Amino acid sequence: MQTKKQLQMMTAKHDALKRNLTGEPVKCHFLKGGTCFKCDPDWEPHRNKCYRFLTEKLNWDQSRSRCEKLGGQLVKIDSKDEQVRVALFSTQQNKFWIGLTDQETEDEWLWVDGSRLDKRFDSFWSGKEPDNWKGTNSDGEDCATMGEKGGAAGLKSWFDRDCNKLQKSICEKSASTGRVKFNCE
Template sequence: MTEADVVYSDVKFTKSKEKATVTSSPNESTYAEVKILKTEPSAGSQQQAAGGSKVTAERVAVVVLSALLLAAVIALGYICYEYHQTTGHLQKLTVENAAMRKNITETRCEVIMVQKPCPQPPADTCHKCQEGWEQNGPQCYYFSTVKLTWEQARERCRRDGADLVKIESEDEQSFLMQTLRDKMTEPEDKFWIGLTDSVTEGTWLWTDGTPLNKSLTFWSKGEPDNWTGVNNENVDGEDCVRMGTKSGSGLKWWFDKSCTAPQKRICEKSAVTGRPTCI
């Protein structure tokens, strides 16, 4: 025990009277020194105080973490909102741009046809598509509403002097995607294009026999996967390509599919080209 743990106190005791007639004087008092120990706090009290501090610290930590999590959720929601807004605006601009180019092409042809005076036919050429076909530059596209196998779809295109579409640029892929979104009724409502590896597995060829340019492909994530179905029920795998998506952004929306699965189709042929005549 240390010196600091001891408290000294003076206690005065008075001698008892020997006789009733005798009274002790103040000088006869006896003093005794008594040591009183300080009271130590019990272990239970210390544990209770420590426990209370720990609980308070945990509550503060939970409140802080909850606030940070809420702030992160709000920030993430705002970022997602901005992303969808930007994507929607970009898609709208793309559609408007395609429509504007189509209108400009048609208007230009009409102006050339009626220009006066006209001593000789204009040197400019004009591209036109027949009714029911969509025009993009010098090419015309037909989007069917009937579902056929890949071979049947190609035969129908050839009857109209066309073939299944061959995609040769990002501009063409963008035009087709924007057009398809207006024509699709559900996510699986996709369209055949003229690409297949039915001759040699893994060697993708267009219908005209030219190989796929590997630097210009638009496969969706994980495609092509040549899926054989459950318990290999699709023994031939997936050797033909379809495209389309009802939502989403970007241009990578090609999917390999069994050539015998009925799908809609996209036919492509060159627009009618000619020199306008004076009228």
């Protein structure tokens, strides 16, 4: 009996979250006290961030611009948890640009916000990557992608690629926070 009441309460809270204060459905990562992180439609919530997986194939610079036009940026991996979450969507068929490049200075990997790649995350590179292979472009490979070569085992799913290659991309932006009123009777 208690389980049925709990289910009804959770269903009512879920419905209230969908309606939100604006009356429009939102995706919400619920926190204690009626506060939630909210993402716009077409964005996926995870903790305090929102992700949008773009299926249109663009080069790295075009992908960066597209994310910015959508109010975000190419994804910056800040933690193992985030790497695991984003890697779930990356496979051989789903290769995504991430916001990491060494276009300015070879082997100095920078995120789109200008911060340096934290050495703790060097373990996310697959095999002998980054290798700056120059087989298709004499400038080498200066932009980072996830999910290549059949999906690398575990967390090792980053590869450097020719920035002109066309592929999908992952955008991210901060989630907005808000209070949600529940009308549970």
